[in-house]
Amino acid sequence: MQRALEAALSELVFGPELDPADPAATHAFFERHALAHDDRAALEQGELERLLVYRELVRGTLKAALEAAIPRSMARLGPRFDVYFERFVAERGSTSHYLRDVTSEFLDFCATDWRSDPEVPPYLLDLARHEALHIRVAAAAPESRAARPSLELDEVPCFIEALSLSRSAYAVHRLPEALEDRSAPERKDTTLLAYRSPEHEVRYLELTPLAADLLERWLAGAALGAGLTGAARAAGGDVTPALLEATARLLADLSERGVLLGTRHEPAPETSAARQP
Amino acid sequence: MTERARPHGVGLGLRWEFLEEVVDGPKLDVDFFEVSPENYMRRGGYYPAQLERVRERYPLSCHGLTLSIGASAEPDASYLTELRRELARLGSPWHSDHLCLSSSGSRQFHDLLPLKFARENLERVADRARRVQDALGVPLALENISYYGHPGRRELEEAEFVRGVVERAEIGLVLDVNNAYVNAQNHGGDPRDFIASLPLERVVEIHVAGHYRSPKGLVIDTHGTPVIDPVYELLELTLVKTGPVPVLLERDNDVPPLPELLSEVARLKRVYQRARETRTGYAKSA
Numbered sequence: 367m368q369r370a371l372e373a374a375l376s377e378l379v380f381g382p383e384l385d386p387a388d389p390a391a392t393h394a395f396f397e398r399h400a401l402a403h404d405d406r407a408a409l410e411q412g413e414l415e416r417l418l419v420y421r422e423l424v425r426g427t428l429k430a431a432l433e434a435a436i437p438r439s440m441a442r443l444g445p446r447f448d449v450y451f452e453r454f455v456a457e458r459g460s461t462s463h464y465l466r467d468v469t470s471e472f473l474d475f476c477a478t479d480w481r482s483d484p485e486v487p488p489y490l491l492d493l494a495r496h497e498a499l500h501i502r503v504a505a506a507a508p509e510s511r512a513a514r515p516s517l518e519l520d521e522v523p524c525f526i527e528a529l530s531l532s533r534s535a536y537a538v539h540r541l542p543e544a545l546e547d548r549s550a551p552e553r554k555d556t557t558l559l560a561y562r563s564p565e566h567e568v569r570y571l572e573l574t575p576l577a578a579d580l581l582e583r584w585l586a587g588a589a590l591g592a593g594l595t596g597a598a599r600a601a602g603g604d605v606t607p608a609l610l611e612a613t614a615r616l617l618a619d620l621s622e623r624g625v626l627l628g629t630r631h632e633p634a635p636e637t638s639a640a641r642q643p
Numbered sequence: 644m645t646e647r648a649r650p651h652g653v654g655l656g657l658r659w660e661f662l663e664e665v666v667d668g669p670k671l672d673v674d675f676f677e678v679s680p681e682n683y684m685r686r687g688g689y690y691p692a693q694l695e696r697v698r699e700r701y702p703l704s705c706h707g708l709t710l711s712i713g714a715s716a717e718p719d720a721s722y723l724t725e726l727r728r729e730l731a732r733l734g735s736p737w738h739s740d741h742l743c744l745s746s747s748g749s750r751q752f753h754d755l756l757p758l759k760f761a762r763e764n765l766e767r768v769a770d771r772a773r774r775v776q777d778a779l780g781v782p783l784a785l786e787n788i789s790y791y792g793h794p795g796r797r798e799l800e801e802a803e804f805v806r807g808v809v810e811r812a813e814i815g816l817v818l819d820v821n822n823a824y825v826n827a828q829n830h831g832g833d834p835r836d837f838i839a840s841l842p843l844e845r846v847v848e849i850h851v852a853g854h855y856r857s858p859k860g861l862v863i864d865t866h867g868t869p870v871i872d873p874v875y876e877l878l879e880l881t882l883v884k885t886g887p888v889p890v891l892l893e894r895d896n897d898v899p900p901l902p903e904l905l906s907e908v909a910r911l912k913r914v915y916q917r918a919r920e921t922r923t924g925y926a927k928s929a
Contacts, residue, residue: 368714379756463709562687
């Protein structure tokens with residue numbers, strides 16, 4: 367009983383809009399759901415129409431969560447947002463207990479189609495992910511790692527959990543914050559380090575290609591020295607005194623910002639959801 | 644495990660709009676704060692840190708949103724594990740959620756949908772509630788929801804259904820008097836009769852909130868307006884019957900400045916006190 371009613375409710379809320387005054391549509395709806403005769407009768411006598419209010423309530427909650435997280439992207443999408451939002455609700459929806467996860471669920475759903483939709487600005491996915499990054503890093507799990515406050519070349523650097531390396535093809539982080547702004551961002555491969563400061567503020571650091579490569583290797587579990595050697599090779603060179611000096615400056619900066627905690631001997635497991643690009 | 648400070652008196656739903664005032668300002672005339680654990684679970688950073696500070700100053704009551712006790716699928720085991728950990732961390736003496744459906748299969752509604760008032764559901768949900776209570780390690784209470792349509796034929800009245808679930812499961816009841824009022828407005832009946840039919844000895848907390856009347860006449864439980872006079876009256880009648888159980892003011896939308904909410908809390912305290920005095924008078928004259 368509950369399973370059939372639940373499926374019917376689910377379709378009423380997430381599925382195509384049902385016109386309760388359309389006998390063919392309601393007949394087809396009931397045919398899809400094997401409801402008990404008296405349940406069907408009660409729904410036909412008015413409960414179906416009343417239950418449709420949950421379509422609005424559910425959509426209102428989900429939309430409000432997205433508005434809080436990616437307001438500028440939604441404003442730039444304009445009416446196209448509603449098209450994608452309806453598809454998201456109908457085809458995927460939210461599976462997380464945590465409303466704050468709806469944004470990443472929505473962006474994962476839209477990513478492929480936005481890239482090929484000529485009505486969606488080419489930078490829009492980058493902008494939306496940049497906006498969403500704020501809540502993701504702000505809410506990332508608390509610290510759970512212990513590290514020695516030392517930096518040994520053969521040890522694995524240990525970073526805070528609340529950080530994320532974000533790569534984008536546009537410098538969306540330089541766009542004005544105003545909702546009404548429609549200026550296009552510069553086309554520029556960009557890597558941002560977003561992290562939560564000890565004061566719980568989300569901060570951003572634009573990285574050079576070398577710094578981005580180094581951090582990516584270290585976050586993947588490379589030892590300090592191995593990461594440095596790998597990055598140097600990837601850049602087509604050796605570990606030079608200049609590279610060493612630049613790396614030392616980077617490490618000092620990260621340490622001062624509270625991002626780098628130290629090193630530890632064993633390889634670091636990749637556990638943080640916030641680190642996923 | 645953290646020592647559990649029991650909520651009492653009149654509390655307020657903790658909202659981020661006024662979190663700093665609660666944490667950094669002078670001690671407020673609020674007896675406890677209510678939190679939705681889902682807003683803090685699996686989370687680090689500012690808000691959980693601030694909640695720790697709130698906990699140092701006020702008792703907390705935990706009121707969840709996504710247990711989905713009535714869904715056909717069993718509750719998510721990892722969610723229950725996380726919830727148990729969070730309840731222990733916050734020191735909530737009980738956990739409450741809603742007697743409803745908030746998911747279907749793997750999909751979350753992020754809203755509270757009604758269950759059919761049927762004996763089969765009553766037994767199924769009650770049995771599950773007992774298991775959930777065991778899993779959480781604290782007493783469980785379920786709240787009567789506002790509902791705008793009923794999914795199918797009613798085999799039982801709402802009060803029979805609510806009573807049946809909490810009595811069979813031997814759990815607590817969070818009695819939302821605004822929901823009782825809203826349901827009476829939308830479906831007919833007298834909310835006083837509804838409340839009188841509930842197992843009031845099981846009430847662990849009473850909720851009040853404001854609602855919205857749509858142009859079509861449907862009353863929606865928005866938690867977005869002040870509590871109206873008939874709900875205050877219903878609260879007082881209820882408190883006379885239940886005795887001094889904790890009362891919570893919920894405000895989730897269009898949250899006004901804190902002083903406005905405190906003024907509502909003050910009015911609730913007067914109602915609370917008056918109900919106590921009436922009850923004592925009854926007791927003396929009995």
